[in-house]
Amino acid sequence: MSVQPQELDEFSREVSAWFAENRPPEPGFLLPETFMEVGEDRQFEFLRDWQNKVYEAGYLGMAWPEEYGGRGMPQAFQDIATREMARQRVPFMLNTIGLNWAGPLILNMGTEQEKQKYIKGILSAEDIWCQGFSEPDHGSDLGSAQCRAVRDGDDYVINGSKIWTSLGSYARYMILLARTSTDGPNKYAGLSYFLAPMHSPGIDPKPIKKLTGEYGFCQTFFDNARIPADSLMGKEGEGWNIAMLTLTFERGATGGQAGGIAAMDLNINDVVELARRSVRGGRPALEDPLLRDELVSLMLEARNNALMSARARVPALATDWPTAIPMSGKLRNSELKRRMCQFALALQGANGARFVSAGAIDGGKWQRSYFNAFSGTIGGGTSQIQHNILGERVLGLPKG
Amino acid sequence: MAAQIELNEEQQMLLETAADFCRNQSPMGKVRAGINEQVSVDAAVWQQMVELGWLGITIPEEHGGLGLGLSHVVPIMESMGRHLMGSPLFATVMATQAILTSGSETQMSDWLPKIAAGTAASIALTEADGNWNLEEVSATGTIHGDTIRLAGNKTFVLDAIEAAVIVASVRIDDQPRLVLIDQSCLPTGALERETVIDETRRSYSLCLDEVSVAADQLLPASDFAAIEQTAMILLCAEITGGMAGVLHVIVDYLTTRKQFDKHIGGYQALKHPTVQILLGLEAARSHLYHAATTLDQPDELTRRIALHSAKAQGSEAFAFAGDRAIQFHGGFGFTYECDAQLFLRRALWCQYQFGDERYHRQRLAPLLLDQSA
Ligand SMILES: Cc1cc2nc3c(=O)[nH]c(=O)nc-3n(C[C@H](O)[C@H](O)[C@H](O)COP(=O)(O)OP(=O)(O)OC[C@H]3O[C@@H](n4cnc5c(N)ncnc54)[C@H](O)[C@@H]3O)c2cc1C
Numbered sequence A: 001m002s003v004q005p006q007e008l009d010e011f012s013r014e015v016s017a018w019f020a021e022n023r024p025p026e027p028g029f030l031l032p033e034t035f036m037e038v039g040e041d042r043q044f045e046f047l048r049d050w051q052n053k054v055y056e057a058g059y060l061g062m063a064w065p066e067e068y069g070g071r072g073m074p075q076a077f078q079d080i081a082t083r084e085m086a087r088q089r090v091p092f093m094l095n096t097i098g099l100n101w102a103g104p105l106i107l108n109m110g111t112e113q114e115k116q117k118y119i120k121g122i123l124s125a126e127d128i129w130c131q132g133f134s135e136p137d138h139g140s141d142l143g144s145a146q147c148r149a150v151r152d153g154d155d156y157v158i159n160g161s162k163i164w165t166s167l168g169s170y171a172r173y174m175i176l177l178a179r180t181s182t183d184g185p186n187k188y189a190g191l192s193y194f195l196a197p198m199h200s201p202g203i204d205p206k207p208i209k210k211l212t213g214e215y216g217f218c219q220t221f222f223d224n225a226r227i228p229a230d231s232l233m234g235k236e237g238e239g240w241n242i243a244m245l246t247l248t249f250e251r252g253a254t255g256g257q258a259g260g261i262a263a264m265d266l267n268i269n270d271v272v273e274l275a276r277r278s279v280r281g282g283r284p285a286l287e288d289p290l291l292r293d294e295l296v297s298l299m300l301e302a303r304n305n306a307l308m309s310a311r312a313r314v315p316a317l318a319t320d321w322p323t324a325i326p327m328s329g330k331l332r333n334s335e336l337k338r339r340m341c342q343f344a345l346a347l348q349g350a351n352g353a354r355f356v357s358a359g360a361i362d363g364g365k366w367q368r369s370y371f372n373a374f375s376g377t378i379g380g381g382t383s384q385i386q387h388n389i390l391g392e393r394v395l396g397l398p399k400g
Numbered sequence B: 001m002a003a004q005i006e007l008n009e010e011q012q013m014l015l016e017t018a019a020d021f022c023r024n025q026s027p028m029g030k031v032r033a034g035i036n037e038q039v040s041v042d043a044a045v046w047q048q049m050v051e052l053g054w055l056g057i058t059i060p061e062e063h064g065g066l067g068l069g070l071s072h073v074v075p076i077m078e079s080m081g082r083h084l085m086g087s088p089l090f091a092t093v094m095a096t097q098a099i100l101t102s103g104s105e106t107q108m109s110d111w112l113p114k115i116a117a118g119t120a121a122s123i124a125l126t127e128a129d130g131n132w133n134l135e136e137v138s139a140t141g142t143i144h145g146d147t148i149r150l151a152g153n154k155t156f157v158l159d160a161i162e163a164a165v166i167v168a169s170v171r172i173d174d175q176p177r178l179v180l181i182d183q184s185c186l187p188t189g190a191l192e193r194e195t196v197i198d199e200t201r202r203s204y205s206l207c208l209d210e211v212s213v214a215a216d217q218l219l220p221a222s223d224f225a226a227i228e229q230t231a232m233i234l235l236c237a238e239i240t241g242g243m244a245g246v247l248h249v250i251v252d253y254l255t256t257r258k259q260f261d262k263h264i265g266g267y268q269a270l271k272h273p274t275v276q277i278l279l280g281l282e283a284a285r286s287h288l289y290h291a292a293t294t295l296d297q298p299d300e301l302t303r304r305i306a307l308h309s310a311k312a313q314g315s316e317a318f319a320f321a322g323d324r325a326i327q328f329h330g331g332f333g334f335t336y337e338c339d340a341q342l343f344l345r346r347a348l349w350c351q352y353q354f355g356d357e358r359y360h361r362q363r364l365a366p367l368l369l370d371q372s373a
Helices: A005-022 A041-057 A075-088 A096-109 A112-124 A239-250 A268-276 A289-312 A324-346 A349-353 A361-378 A383-394 B009-025 B028-034 B043-051 B070-082 B089-102 B105-116 B224-254 B268-295 B300-327 B340-352 B357-369
Strands: A129-132 A148-152 A155-166 A173-179 A191-197 A203-209 A215-228 B121-124 B140-144 B147-151 B153-158 B165-172 B175-182 B191-194 B203-207 B212-214
Touching (some): A005 A075, A096 A112, A096 A239, A155 A203, A191 A239, A268 A289, A268 A361, A268 B357, A289 A324, A289 B268, A289 B300, A289 B357, A324 A383, B070 B268, B089 B121, B089 B153, B089 B175, B121 B153, B153 B165, B175 B212, B224 B268, B224 B300, B300 B340
Parallel strands (some): A129 A173, B121 B165
Antiparallel strands (some): A148 A155, B153 B203, B165 B175, B191 B203
16 A cells, blocks of 8 residues: 555644644643553553543554554554654553554454454553563563463463563553463473453452652462453463564564554653753853763764664665664663663752652652663563573574 | 665665675685785776776766765775775775865866776875874975975875875965875885784875975865765774674674583673674664765765764774674684784774764764754
């Protein structure tokens, strides 16, 4: 399906006007920066309503099939809408796990029934999704997950616990990785994948306080929890492969996401802007040659990432390791964000040591952002694990 | 920031041709053998490069060239860098661009057709103090009627004995200017081979003290910015190619050398920095082709930012790659025989020619931070 540039231009104007007119008013309380920091009901409701409004207006899931609740349009339209959301810095799309991981997964390999059942609710934010992969004793080593699922008539009975479940207390469904067998040829063989309803008896998400002092994720306990047998995705024993496919969506290495922004945008220009108004040691921060050099280094790194995305669109310019750019996106962006926020504290002199409060610079947003930035460098596979993956799968180095 | 990268069909074809050509013409054994040769490339290979049109890429058609933008030289220099291939191409393109951007019509028609047909040329900019600011020149030219008497010393003049003409910067009437020095004007002994860290290069010092040139050898313009930009893009191309080359050397060793009964590439202390090198390469190639894209466009500020960024990022990343390449080869890495040293030497050459990363970040700071937003 080819799209006329003129059509895209027109759409671009339309979507720009819509977001300008319909952006929600400031809520009067601190909004989370990503779906991983939603700790209060009012934050949750505000963001759910906003996603719903964007979906109803037609700017979410635009390239997803119409029969399941999408708009069946070329991806180019969604890309424009997503860019516009980022540009106008409207609040992010709350249902990230549904929109970007579970949704594309279901569209990619789900049954007709699963598509009919889940896709629309993901887009409208009626059904919030969470992810039950990590366990207290098994995080990076996900393949060793121990949470048990045992078939019993028309149900599976789940026992064990999952941890760091973002949005756990608000979710209607969980993508759940659980062990259905312990006597396979290896640890991966016994894993199965479920689209588990959270409002089942015996499932209990308990909020955990985060390093920022806020809430946002849970430990989810399963105590003889019963979920319907048809919530198994694929077949028993296919869980590991499905989890790996989920992670390719999660890390953005594969397209197919519903679109929309997944985080409050904070970029290098914000740090430069902070530097412009910062005073350190009695003089403007921007006059300090050391800070200038550090800032330029960070700007260069931000440029690296922007330019890598641009080069990824020119296949003839791929290096001998063509998967390097798509597979390193999460690592590059999350590490940059962490260091950017860390540097922002250095611009504040002694005030670098304040925390969220009226007396802090910008209300303490930089300190909070710095702490929250670790969600990117730990969640979804730590930066160290990303290095392993890149070394092994992109460069062909042996496993450790 | 406009994160734009374009590659037209000609550039793509050049990339494919150059990759094949350099792979075939510059195997590592030949690179090493070439170190002891008097000239950078054997005549037959140079002739093939001429026939491919590479010498005349940026030279206008009326002067016998192809009339394409400088960005078209990038794929060639990158491929040469990948295989550490020597040749006077770098020096010749530098001289060509100087003549093109600062020379008179006569100077162009004197030299450009010859260069397009295979005559090598070079450029003499740097002096003993190693200053990267091309406009801070101590060598002088004094006009006496129809002649200009030159004095002072130049250094890092590449492939000078092969060059039929050398473009040199000298101070005339207290302004940095450019003059053309025909090889025949040089007294014996004016050129002296100097020892540089990258042994695949032939670098010369040039003593100007007994040299005079006709007054009409003065270039009417003095576009040092264009010269610097040419140097940066060519070096960044070599850097990017070199990083791919050294990464292959590292990965080969990490997947063949065993210690404690396993391949050393399994150790994260080696694996993770190698991934950093990969990401440095990916960034370098992105900066490079973005900078190349801006060369063909009018916006000067965008171009300067792109080039300084490319040189800053590339210099640092290649130097890191070369440094780690030695370490990751253990005792073998300390030997002359190990190819890692060839790349480390190349990396250091590229890093310290025309500004290292610190210098370019300093140049970037006012462009990025002090422009009114
Ligand atoms: C904010 C946040 C939200 C999250 N949300 C979810 C969610 O919704 N659902 C979910 O399932 N999970 C979630 N996670 C969990 C996340 O995926 C795990 O924390 C992560 O995979 C790391 O596992 P772990 O915590 O067990 O740490 P460990 O695996 O115990 O790691 C500890 C340290 O050891 C390092 N390490 C471990 N193995 C290796 C190795 N092989 N090589 C080198 N270094 C290694 C790690 O990099 C880390 O530094 C979230 C995490 C965070 C921080």
